[in-house]
Amino acid sequence: MQNQDLTGRRALVTGGASGIGLATVTMLARRGAKVAMNHLEDDPAGKEQVGRLKAEGLDVIAAPGDVSILETAERMVEKAVADLGGLDYLANNAGISGTKDPIPPADLDRIGEELWQALLATNLVSVFRVSKAASGALKEAEGAVVNTASTSGLGLQGSSIPYAASKSGVVSLTRSLARALAPKVRVNAVAPGQVATPWTADWPAERKQAALDKSLIKRHVQPEDVAELITFLLTGAKMITGQTIVIDGGMTVS
Secondary structure, eight states, rough: OTOOOTTTTTTTTTOOSSHHHHHHHHHHTTOOOOOEEEEEOOOOHHHHHHHHHTTTOOEEEEEETTTTTTHHHHHHHHHHHHTTOHHHHEEEOOOOOHHHHHHTOOOOOGGOOHHHHIIIIIIIIIHHHHHHHHHOOOOOOEEEEEEOHHHHHTTEEEEEEEEHHHHHHHHHHHHHHHHHHHHOOEEEEEESSSSTTTTTTTHHHHHHHHHHHHHHSSBBBOOOHHHHHHHHHHHSSSOOOOOOOEETTTTGOO
């Protein structure tokens, strides 16, 4: 799979300017795919990363737009599909934690409506609206979708109650979309544990070490590790659909 040639394939990756999203854009493009990188319109990192990858000779285009807003998300998908000339692969990766530090479950007073609405709109509802907007092109290409969930959506707490709930919703939505888009389109999800991304870069050393201690493989999951799994589920795995695959170095089984 590492040497798979994706020349002629077209992909859209939401939340593609950093972390798992950027690693996925890069991996797909280096294998020959034409990739639309979605990012927030006012995020300078999006333009910088598109420019850097283009300078590397990769076929990457910008697809700016806030997927947490219905009209913006729909316009972004429509333009990306037009610019790509169709769509084979969709990676719904955009997501936010909504808080710098974890909120303990018992600290309900720190959890307000604004946090709920932001997390649900970005982490969960955007997966539905982007997939719906892209469904026609994906069916035509008999393509695939991979959503980024989290181990917090499979029973672990994560950064907050709303975050865990939003990711649990992604797991459920993945199964529903697999039914809705079958048999033309496969839909799966990945559930990373703690990943070394800009989100976790400033975490205290003891918090990072606690995750490492639980890992059976004894190293932190890297964005490229998750991108490799996303790429496999998009481009291979022809009989896998409706599934959520955990990638956490064995943390949840230790």
